[in-house]
Amino acid sequence: MRSRSALTLALLSAVACHGRHCGEAEIKAKEIHGCVSLKHVRYMGHREAIWLGHALHHNAHLKVLDLHDTKLGDDDAIALANGLRNNSHLKRLHMHNNRIYDRGTAALGRALLENNCLEFLSLGSNGVGDEGAKGLAEGLRGNSMLRRLDLYLNLIGDEGAAALADALKLNKGLRMLHLDTNRIEEAGGLALAEAVRGTPAGLLGGRGAPPSLLGELGLMYNPLGSLAVEALIAAAKANPTIHALGLDHASGVKGAAAHALEHEHQPRMHDRHRLAHFLVEQRLVMNEGFSDAQLGRPLADRKRGHGGWHSADGPPLASPLAAAVQQLRAHTHEGLLALRHTSEAQLRAHQALTTLPEAPRAALVRAVLERVQHAVQKDET
Numbered sequence: 469m470r471s472r473s474a475l476t477l478a479l480l481s482a483v484a485c486h487g488r489h490c491g492e493a494e495i496k497a498k499e500i501h502g503c504v505s506l507k508h509v510r511y512m513g514h515r516e517a518i519w520l521g522h523a524l525h526h527n528a529h530l531k532v533l534d535l536h537d538t539k540l541g542d543d544d545a546i547a548l549a550n551g552l553r554n555n556s557h558l559k560r561l562h563m564h565n566n567r568i569y570d571r572g573t574a575a576l577g578r579a580l581l582e583n584n585c586l587e588f589l590s591l592g593s594n595g596v597g598d599e600g601a602k603g604l605a606e607g608l609r610g611n612s613m614l615r616r617l618d619l620y621l622n623l624i625g626d627e628g629a630a631a632l633a634d635a636l637k638l639n640k641g642l643r644m645l646h647l648d649t650n651r652i653e654e655a656g657g658l659a660l661a662e663a664v665r666g667t668p669a670g671l672l673g674g675r676g677a678p679p680s681l682l683g684e685l686g687l688m689y690n691p692l693g694s695l696a697v698e699a700l701i702a703a704a705k706a707n708p709t710i711h712a713l714g715l716d717h718a719s720g721v722k723g724a725a726a727h728a729l730e731h732e733h734q735p736r737m738h739d740r741h742r743l744a745h746f747l748v749e750q751r752l753v754m755n756e757g758f759s760d761a762q763l764g765r766p767l768a769d770r771k772r773g774h775g776g777w778h779s780a781d782g783p784p785l786a787s788p789l790a791a792a793v794q795q796l797r798a799h800t801h802e803g804l805l806a807l808r809h810t811s812e813a814q815l816r817a818h819q820a821l822t823t824l825p826e827a828p829r830a831a832l833v834r835a836v837l838e839r840v841q842h843a844v845q846k847d848e849t
Contacts, residue, residue, distance in 0.1 A: 487529060495520070505532040517544035524551025530558055536590070537565040545572025552579040552586065559585065564592040564618065574603025580611040590618040592646070601628025605635035608642060616644040620686065629656030633663040637677040643783055646686035648714065657696025657720075660685065664710060665703035683744065683783030684712040694720035701725070701733045709785040711740040739799075744784035746799035750835035752789045752828075753782065788824070789832055795820035798836045804843035812837060 487504030494500050495508055495516055500523055512520075512535065524530070535548075545568045552558070573596045576589070601624045608614065624632075629652045636642065652660075666679035687700070697720040704713045713733070715721060721729055747753050784790070796818065797803025807815070812833060815821070821829050 487531075498523075500527070500530065502529055504529055505534070506530060507534040508538055510538065512538040512540060512544065514541075514544055514547075518547045521547035521549075521551035524548065524555045524558065527551075527555055528557050532560045532562075533558060534560075534562040535566070536562045540566040540568060540572075542567075542569050542572035542575075544568075546575040549575035549579040552576070553582040555583060556585050560588040561586060562588075562590045564590045564594070566594050569595040570597050570600035570603070573600030577603030577605070577607035580604070580607030580614060581609075584611065584613045587613060587615045589614060589616070592618045592620040592622070594622055596622040596624060596628075598623075598625050598628035598631075600624075602631040605631035608632070608635040608639045611639065612641040614642055616646075617642060618646045619650070620646045620648040622650050624650040624652060624656075626651075626653055626656035626659075628652075630659040633659035636660075636663040636680045636682065640681050643682060644684040645682055646684070647690070648686040649689040652687065652690040652692060654693035654696045654720075657687070657690070657692040658699050660687070661696065661699035661703040664700065664713070665706050679707040679709070681783055681786065682710055683785070685710065686712075686714045687718065688714040688716045690718050692718040692720045694722060694725045697721055697725040698728065701728050704733065705736065708790075709783045711744040711783070711785055712737055740785060743790060743794055743799045746793060746839075747784040747787055747790060750839070752793070752832060752835060753784045753787045789828055792820040792824060792832060793836075796836065798839060801843055801846075804836075804840045805847060807836065807840050808844050810840075 488502055489505045489507075490500055490503035491507050492509060494503060494506065495512070498519055500506060500520075508516075517540065524533075540548075540563060545563065545566075548561075548563075549572070552561075568591060573591060573594070576591070577600075580586070580589075596619060600622075601619070604617070604619075605628075608617075624647060629647065629650075632645070632647075633656075636645075663677075663680045664682065664685065667676045692700075692715070697715055697718055700713060700715060704710050715729055715733070793799055796807065798807070810818075815833050815836060816829060821832065824832070
């Protein structure tokens with residue numbers, strides 16, 4: 469009997485150690501200890517939301533909480549936001565396709581001021597308006613950890629977009645912001661363009677703002693004016709770290725703006741997107757320091773969504789290796805085939821790599837030669 473109890477205890481400890489994926493049963497039992505992910509697939513009542521909010525306080529196991537399409541409202545979002553304030557382990561919170569409006573969204577924004585762990589927040593397909601966007605913007609001003617924010621299919625207009633744009637001038641952590649299918653017009657679009665491009669210091673000594681560190685910005689299906697569309701295209705051209713800026717089906721895409729979108733912006737973003745893909749897939753996204761710990765490490769925090777990626781080290785194209793890959797054209801099939809007869813010694817001595825320190829140069833050479841081999845095999849078949 470004693471040995472059986474010991475075995476049961478060991479099994480329970482193993483489950484708690486490795487974590488378990490939980491759902492409806494654990495919510496009903498009000499027991500999520502050891503759950504690393506929780507997906508609630510049916511209607512969640514307010515009492516359950518309050519309980520879950522309390523359960524998030526200091527919870528040391530849960531990494532992913534998926535509450536999409538569970539009819540959550542503002543009061544439920546407020547209860548959950550309270551739990552986020554002192555939670556230090558949750559990474560992803562999915563709350564899309566619900567009934568969350570400005571009050572609940574603003575509460576989540578306030579939680580971001582205190583939470584420095586959450587990396588992904590999805591609030592798409594709700595009723596978020598300008599006041600909710602302003603609340604999130606206030607949170608982004610004091611948050612350095614959130615990497616992706618989804619606000620597509622909401623009610624955000626120029627005021628909310630301008631508030632988010634202003635926050636991007638201070639926030640250096642956000643990599644992906646999706647605002648597709650909202651109510652953003654000329655003023656909001658121009659404000660976002662300014663944030664993407666950055667502003668120079670004023671003639672009288674006023675401080676400017678550096679370009680945003682966003683890798684992706686989605687603005688499709690918004691009533692943007694042609695001036696805003698043109699400003700956003702110019703901003704993306706000037707900011708070399710953004711690899712996806714969606715403007716398709718915006719109201720102002722006509723005339724000169726439509727021509728610039730089709731013949732300049734989209735080809736540019738397509739090439740940058742492929743470059744970002746290469747850098748992430750080959751684990752070459754890193755800071756200026758080129759630490760050995762960064763080189764070749766698994767990107768455990770890699771996220772993929774809407775065709776893009778992000779890293780805690782910065783947007784992929786901010787990697788100092790991006791320019792070398794671009795010059796080699798190693799992110800394209802044609803560029804790889806052009807390197808098929810290049811030896812390792814020749815590649816290490818290539819002018820695109822000569823200014824790189826030894827560790828990143830070696831990592832890049834290994835990655836390129838591996839991709840060259842794959843490209844040749846693909847071409848031969």
